[in-house]
Amino acid sequence: MIRLEMTSPAQLIPGSPPPSPLTLEEVTADAAPLIRTLYHQIWAPLGPSGRTAWTTAEWTAELSLPGIHTHLAVIDNLPAGFTELSVEPTGDVGIVVFGLLPEHQSKGFGGAFLTLTTQLAWTLNSPTT
Secondary structure (H helix, E strand, O other), X not given: OOOOOOOOHHHOOOOOOOOOOEEEEEEOHHHHHHHHHHHHHHHHHHOOOXXXXXXXXXXXXXXXXXXXXXXXXXXXXXXXXXXXXXXXXXXXXXXXXXXXXXXXXXXXXXXXXXXXXXXXXXXXXXXXX
């Protein structure tokens, strides 16, 4: 696992604007079948690893955990990827999963998606204890 740390939102250097509108849409555990499909489409080409073998029930359990926030990357009104953020009781926020579907990779969306994800992480950054 690689850990990178930002201590201030001012440290974010935004990526280039995407070639077409990109938005984030929060989803709940009800979206587990879609998230499972997206994860498989994104990571299966890299070989069996991570969560590619997870069942829909395992995804539902993960997305139901306290502090887990899952957002779709939406391009042209269609899911193009997703990110999963984990908010710790201390207020620290981690990007657990981040990926775009292969057809959107190397097309100028990744930097904008990471920028939106990082900005979102900062909005979730408040201790719960």
